[in-house]
Amino acid sequence: MTMKLSDIANQIDCRLVGDDCNIENVADINQAGNGYLAFVYNARYLPGLKTTKASAVILKEEWLKQCNSSALVSDNPRLAFAKAAHLLNSVIIADKGVSNTAVIASGANIPASVAIDHNAVIKSGTNLGENVQIGACSVIESNVEIGDNTLIYPNVTIGHDIKIGKNCIIYSGAVIGTDGFGYVADGDVYIKVPQLGSVIIGDNVEIGANTTIDRGALLDTIIHDDVKLDNLVQIAHNVEIGKHTAVSACTGIAGSSKIGKNCIIGGGVGIRDNIEITDNVIITGRTFVSSSLKEPGTYSSSVLVDTNQNWKKNVMRFKRLDEMFKRITRLEKTSGK
Incomplete structure (x- = not known):
């Protein structure tokens, strides 16, 4: 997608210095060529301003005199670059319309603006918002609600009665709404506890590839607005994750635990069941959280690497x-x- 540099500046709240030009895409400052937009967010990358062939660079005001190309001035070049990259790279999972190989139940509500790719299955009672895209071979069970502009990549499975908000992204292999791991021992036999709750996902949530979110046992599993889940994350039944929290890959959160707002959870973290983590907590990678964390701060428990x-x-x-x-x-x- 090609845009005028001035239009990009207006949409990402930057000040244009120099000539307007057409921008095709973004690129690293050392690899960018004509028609590309680069950025500098740290002083150690300033030498690249002298040699870059980019048509424009996003940078701070204090570095402007070192720039020989057009510039977009920002207090936060990295954030501005992310916004520009988003503008120039719209995601198209499927062509608009419904593929003739998709299987759509008669009771599903499918607006004309949606895109549903080959062999997708959508069951009765499901309601899709405007501009929803559903990739090939994804399965949407009955009575699911999906908000406007949500993207569902190929081979995603969404269980019955799940609610998903607007502007979400769900990557391939994710499973949302499978049964939680609930059993009661009857002698030497395990009796399965029916999982009767749902999964409620807010707006602007991203769910990584092969991540699983279990439905609640009686109450719902809740993922609040703007939560970001990496690949291979396991969210057990009745878990609640607060707004703006990010969870890195290979982390497991056991049943009925509550994670606060604005938390950052590193890779490979284990969080036991029935505990609470307050807002503004950072948990470093490979930490095991065995009890509630009631104060904001950074927590660690893993052993640092050493010789064997x-x-x-x-x-x-x-x-x-x-x-x-x-x-x-x-x-x-x-x-x-």
Whole structure:
């Protein structure tokens, strides 16, 4: 998609300095050529301003004198660049209209503005918003609601009675609304607990490839507005995730736990069931959260990498930690400390 640089400036709240021109796309400052828009957000990349062939560069006011091309001035060049990239790269998952190989139930509400690709299945009672795109081989079960402008990539499965907001993106392999992991022991046999709740997903939510979100047992699993879930994230039944929280890949959140607003959860984190994490918490990668976090801040629990030899020694010493503590306590008492 080609746009005038001046139009981009207006839409991303930047000030244009220099000549207007046509911009085809964005690119790295060292790789960009004619018709491309680059950016500098850190002073270490300033040498690139002297050699770049980009038609325009997004940068801060203080770096303007070093720029030989047209410029878009921004207090936050990285954010401005992200907005520009979004403008220049609209996502088209399927051509507008309904493929003749798609299977659409007679009771589904399908506006004329939607795009539904080959072999998609949409069951009765489902309501699609305007400009929804559904990729090939995705399955939308009965009585699902999907808001305007939501993109569903190929091979996504959405269970019955799920609600999904506006402007969401759901990537391939995601499964939303499968049964939660609920069983009751009856002697040496497990009895399945019916999962009767739903999944409620807010607006502007992104759900990564092969991520799974289980439906609630009785209450609903809730993903609030602007939550970002990476690939391979597991959200168990009755979990609630607050607005503007981001969860990195391979993290698992066990049932009925609540995550606050504006949290950042690193990769490979494990969060146990029935705990609460307050707003504005950062959890670093590979941390295991075994109890509620009631104060904002940064939390970690993983062991840093070491040579295998040192790691083995430290593991053995850790096993003796209680014994060493008791010995030190006795020594302190006998020495009069």
